[in-house]
Amino acid sequence: MEQLRQPPVEYKHGAFRPLLILFLLAALIPLYLASSNIAEEQLNEAASQHLARIYNGLSTTLARHIYLPALLAEQNAVKNYLSDLADGHTTNPDAVNRYLEKSNHIAGTSDIYLMTPHGTTVAASNWNLEQTFIGKNFSFRPYFQEAMQGKLGRYYALGSTSKARGYYFSRPVYDGNNVTGVVTTKISISDFEENWPDEKFEFIVTGPDEMVFLSSNSQWRLRPLEPLSSAQEKALRESRRYGKVKLDAIGISQKSRGGENALHWRIGKSDYLVQSRIMNTANWTVSVLAPTTSVTNFSVLVTSIGLVVLLLAGLLLGVWWQRQAERRLFEIRAREELETKVEQRTAELRLAQENLVQAAKMAALGELAAGINHELNNPLTAIRAYADNATQFLAHGDSETVETNLGEITKLTERMAAITHQLKSFSRKSQGEIVCVDLSVAVENALAILHPRLSRISDAVVEWTPPDSKPYAMADLIWVEQILVNLLTNAVEAIQNREQPKIHIAIRRQMKPEQKDTICLSVRDNGPGIDTEVIPNLFEPFFTTKSVGKGLGLGLSISYRLAKEMGGTLEARNHEDGGAVFTLTLPTSGKMQ
Known part of the structure; x- marks a missing residue:
């Protein structure tokens, strides 16, 4: 075969540059997006872990004191004091006040106080402070109203007297079947905010009204997430839950869906990935806000490294492209010659295969035909018997029997033809x-x-x-x-x-x-x-x-x-x-x- 010569190919750098630029763009854009997705998934996982820690911490803080009002409501000192008041007796509250003060100190709660069925506080753990609850009426609070209905009262609010945020548990005090008063425990939750250890993540706790009640960011506390309508602001003022605080919205300028169970918020100039979880027992929504600056930084770093790698790869690609261009014409000519030979060999193999299949069929038919004597021997014997009998009956003039025998012979010959046809099927379907x-x-x-x-x-x-x-x-x-x-x-x-x-x-x-x-x-x-x-x-x-x-x-x-x-x-x-x-x-x- 004549040796194929490689034709010379002129390589132009100018024609290669646009391809290199397109290659870099096509590689770096997906790399940036992929690294962003990976970083966001990692950030989402970290936010989920922090959310679980906050949620469990708040649940534990509240659950630790939920038993206390029911326990105090069963104390004889409390019951007797309320019974005496209900009977119109003048009773010194010092013993009850000191008992509530001691209980508050031991339990680590903010305040414990005792109210009459009309909502007036008659004893309190802060009896000796200037801003004592004694004499204050809290009948407007939902936790008092729920307790008077025989239920466990739960409520969160800004204290109308102390101006401190707290979570309230209350229980009714019974004298027989009659409610003689209400015991309320207030839990301070500001310590939970101060003890938040991770400065990279923020958290907020909001209610159904989307007011931020708890937050690691002091500037967000007791502020709505978004601007309120006049009707919403009026309803909040009438509830007296937040006192007279200014209802200036934090202002979430942009909300969008993030990864699984996550949102993207923009507050001011900062972007956050937000994970939330509803705490049904407290009627709260607990959210963790993770700044997305780490996602951007990671994506830029990975893309920069990728750019350097791709530039080096581009140089190698230029060399490879030149060699490929020089060999392209040579490969085309060699491919055409190879395709021609393949077509010739394929035709030869197809003809040989057809001959082999036909030869195999004929060999099988020959093997089956060798035993045809065995398969046809019985009908041949019967034909001969019928023929011999027909000859004898013909000599005696019994044409009817002769005709019958000839008919049987015809049937047997037809059957012999069918048997030979069936033998042919032994070698095929x-x-x-x-x-x-x-x-x-x-x-x-x-x-x-x-x-x-x-x-x-x-x-x-x-x-x-x-x-x-x-x-x-x-x-x-x-x-x-x-x-x-x-x-x-x-x-x-x-x-x-x-x-x-x-x-x-x-x-x-x-x-x-x-x-x-x-x-x-x-x-x-x-x-x-x-x-x-x-x-x-x-x-x-x-x-x-x-x-x-x-x-x-x-x-x-x-x-x-x-x-x-x-x-x-x-x-x-x-x-x-x-x-x-x-x-x-x-x-x-x-x-x-």
Whole structure:
């Protein structure tokens, strides 16, 4: 083959620069976006962990004191004091005040106070302070109203007297079935804000009115997230929850959906990734605000590193591009020559494959044709018998019997043609028509073919009684008759020289759970049976136990193939009372008539 020469290629730097720029842009933009997504996922995970810590901390802080009002409401000192007041007795409150003061100190709460059913405070832990609750009326507070209804009162608000934020728990005090007063515990929550350890993250706690009640950022406390309408501002003022604080909104200038369960907020000039969780028991929404500056910084860093790497890769790409350009024409010419040779070789291989397939078919047909003498011997014997009988009847002038014999000869020759056609199907997929077949007809036809041979065995008995209901199966009638002729021929040979030669033919329907119904046609003889070592190889082509010249071993092999083509099986075994049993199993047509 002539050696291919590489053509010289002129390389232009100017043509390569636009491609390099496009390559850098196409790589850096996805890199920036991907690094942003990774950094945001990490930030989102960190915010989720901080949110869980805050949520659990607040839940623990509130749960630690929820029991206290109920415990104090059961104390005799409290009950007796309220009962005396209800009866109009003048009672010194010092003992109750000191008891509440001591309880408040031990529990670590902000304040504990006792109110009458009218909401007036009659005893308090801060009894000795200038801003004591004694004498103050808190009947407007929802926690008092809930306690008077026999419920656990829960509420958060800015103290109307102390001006300090707190969370309130209250319980009714009973005298029998009558509510004689209310015990309230106020929990200070400012310590939770001051002890917030992470300066990188902010948190806020808001109510349904979106007022910030708690926050790590002191400038956000007691301010609405967004500007309030006049109706909203009026409702907040009337609730007296936040006193007279200014309702200047923090001002979230932009909200958008972030990652899973996250939002993006912009407050002022700062961007935050926000994770929130509802605390149903306190009627709060706890949120963590994570600044997104770390996401931007990480993305810029990764993109810068990627730019440096890509520039170096671009230089290598330029060298590679030049070499590729120099080899392009050479490869095109070599590819065209290779494609031409491949097409030629493919055509040669296709022709060789077709010849091999045809040769294999012809070899298989030749092997099957070698045993045609075995398959056609029985009908030929019958034809000869009919022909001999016809000659004798013709000499006696019995034309009617002659005509009958000639008709049988015609049928047998047609059957021989069908058998030769079926032998051809042994080497390829059968084209037989599978229809609803009466197996009794197939048995009768097979017995008719073998009748001359059976008649030569003295005392031979064929036990065959057609079923009361016609046994229909899905099969090909000619194939079933061919199988029966083979089986009955072997049975006839097996019962020769027996004292009481007998062949038993039976048809029965077989039903198995979770399987389709089948019909079994069995041929049993009382011959010597089959050697157990032979049974596994019985249906192999050219396997025979007969002496040389008496069979090619194709009968059972063809029968097995035909049974399989009809969706059935052919099995052989020895009967427990002696002799061999061959069973043909076929799919039932679903009806017995």
